[in-house]
Amino acid sequence: MAGARGIPGPPARPVVGHLHLLKKPLHRSLAALAARHGGGAGGLLLLRFGARPVLLVSSPAAACECFTAHDVALAGRPGLASRRLLPDDCPAIATASYGPLWRRLRRLDATAAARDAGARDMVGKLWRAGPGSVAVKATAYEFVVNVITAMVAGKRMQQEEVLRLKAMTEAAHAATGAANRHDFIPVLRLLDLGRTARKLAALAKERHQFGQSLCSSEAETPRTVIGDLLREQERSPEPLDDVVIRTVCLSLLQGGTDTSSSTIETAEIISTVGTSRLLQESDLANMPYLRCIVTETLWLHPVAPNLPPHEASRGFTVAGGHAIGRGTVVLVDRDPRVWDEPEKFTPERFLEAKVDDDEGTRWRWMMPFGMGRRRCPGEGLALRTVGVALGVMVQCFEWERGGREEVDLSEGSAGITMPMAMPLMAM
Numbered sequence: 001m002a003g004a005r006g007i008p009g010p011p012a013r014p015v016v017g018h019l020h021l022l023k024k025p026l027h028r029s030l031a032a033l034a035a036r037h038g039g040g041a042g043g044l045l046l047l048r049f050g051a052r053p054v055l056l057v058s059s060p061a062a063a064c065e066c067f068t069a070h071d072v073a074l075a076g077r078p079g080l081a082s083r084r085l086l087p088d089d090c091p092a093i094a095t096a097s098y099g100p101l102w103r104r105l106r107r108l109d110a111t112a113a114a115r116d117a118g119a120r121d122m123v124g125k126l127w128r129a130g131p132g133s134v135a136v137k138a139t140a141y142e143f144v145v146n147v148i149t150a151m152v153a154g155k156r157m158q159q160e161e162v163l164r165l166k167a168m169t170e171a172a173h174a175a176t177g178a179a180n181r182h183d184f185i186p187v188l189r190l191l192d193l194g195r196t197a198r199k200l201a202a203l204a205k206e207r208h209q210f211g212q213s214l215c216s217s218e219a220e221t222p223r224t225v226i227g228d229l230l231r232e233q234e235r236s237p238e239p240l241d242d243v244v245i246r247t248v249c250l251s252l253l254q255g256g257t258d259t260s261s262s263t264i265e266t267a268e269i270i271s272t273v274g275t276s277r278l279l280q281e282s283d284l285a286n287m288p289y290l291r292c293i294v295t296e297t298l299w300l301h302p303v304a305p306n307l308p309p310h311e312a313s314r315g316f317t318v319a320g321g322h323a324i325g326r327g328t329v330v331l332v333d334r335d336p337r338v339w340d341e342p343e344k345f346t347p348e349r350f351l352e353a354k355v356d357d358d359e360g361t362r363w364r365w366m367m368p369f370g371m372g373r374r375r376c377p378g379e380g381l382a383l384r385t386v387g388v389a390l391g392v393m394v395q396c397f398e399w400e401r402g403g404r405e406e407v408d409l410s411e412g413s414a415g416i417t418m419p420m421a422m423p424l425m426a427m
């Protein structure tokens with residue numbers, strides 16, 4: 001790339017690169033580094049995780065350019081060591097390499113839903129739990145799982161299975177975080193400090209068994225994802241194998257549950273439908289403020305603040321001629337300057353904004369679900385599910401603080417997703 005300009009970064013250490021500068025939660029560390037060093041190259045900062053170049057993009061314009069003009073080059077995921085330890089028979093759409101298998105999985109990643117009954121169940125559960133307290137996220141989690149299992153397999157999931165899925169999803173998110181040291185420092189892998197290899201092998205086995213039990217269970221209605229996939233398996237000239245079916249089902253469940261339930265937990269809402277009947281999905285179109293609250297929650301508490309890592313499959317130039325090398329891992333950082341008072345809960349800021357009207361609003365909206373061809377395929381489903389769940393919870397309960405203290409919205413230290421440090425409890 002003749003004439004291309006290099007991208008600045010802070011001084012790196014031998015072997016670790018910049019890993020020593022990263023603390024949990026990762027996105028706060030990265031935002032601090034971007035604020036300190038990233039102004040000079042159009043909002044780009046070049047770091048090294050071990051020997052691996054990592055580009056942090058914190059300018060809206062550069063991020064838009066990356067995921068539009070260079071979207072194909074950035075559609076890959078880095079082949080990190082932890083992912084290579086997960087055998088081929090339990091992949092996930094989110095970590096699959098860009099290519100024919102990923103394309104096929106995405107195509108199959110169908111969406112359909114019937115959620116109102118699930119919302120009623122969730123409210124009933126919170127109600128029956130009192131007096132005392134019940135973790136909102138656990139209840140919201142069960143609700144989301146049941147919405148998605150109904151879509152995938154046409155049935156509800158037993159409580160033990162919900163807990164098993166939750167543990168598996170949290171372990172997978174932690175293992176696929178963007179800055180796991182064992183991914184970038186070979187000696188740590190060699191010694192298997194932290195027993196990462198063993199944990200990943202156990203996780204692979206668990207995913208395999210869980211996916212298999214999901215797929216081999218009898219689907220109760222023909223209009224389910226599994227039903228469609230099994231029919232396609234029989235009919236298609238290029239039949240689907242079990243790995244593909246398992247992956248689609250698990251990706252829907254694992255991609256959708258922790259993300260949506262964290263968002264439900266974090267939001268507060270004002271209902272507009274009154275109390276004569278329970279809120280339904282069709283009400284959402286007439287509730288712009290509810291939609292703004294969900295959007296604002298995703299802005300303030302994105303579940304994947306830096307997006308899962310993307311990898312440049314070829315070199316290109318961006319932001320006025322800065323060179324991005326092949327193999328660079330790309331992470332995105334929210335730019336707080338797109339809003340006045342970016343950290344203040346202000347749902348009204350989205351009242352006027354149309355989702356896709358110009359580059360600015362697109363940027364403001366793009367972060368929670370990504371952008372380009374790896375953008376979240378569950379976005380529509382997630383917005384409807386979160387909207388219905390929040391609406392019903394606010395419609396049916398009065399929410400107030402349990403004591404004098406502010407509700408603690410601080411972040412936990414997860415891997416690729418970002419849960420709250422203190423779970424929200426309904427008393």
Ligand code: HEM
Nearest residue numbers: 093094251252255256259260304368369370374376378382
């Ligand atoms: C509030 C809820 C949700 C949020 C905030 C969210 C966010 C995201 C983000 C940021 C990505 C990565 C985009 C990128 O790589 O640039 C993603 C990917 C993905 N999401 Fe979601 N998601 C949510 C709900 C869902 C639901 C309900 C499903 C499925 C039913 C789902 C399935 C997936 C899958 C399969 C991928 C991988 C896409 C790929 O790599 O090609 N997500 N999501």
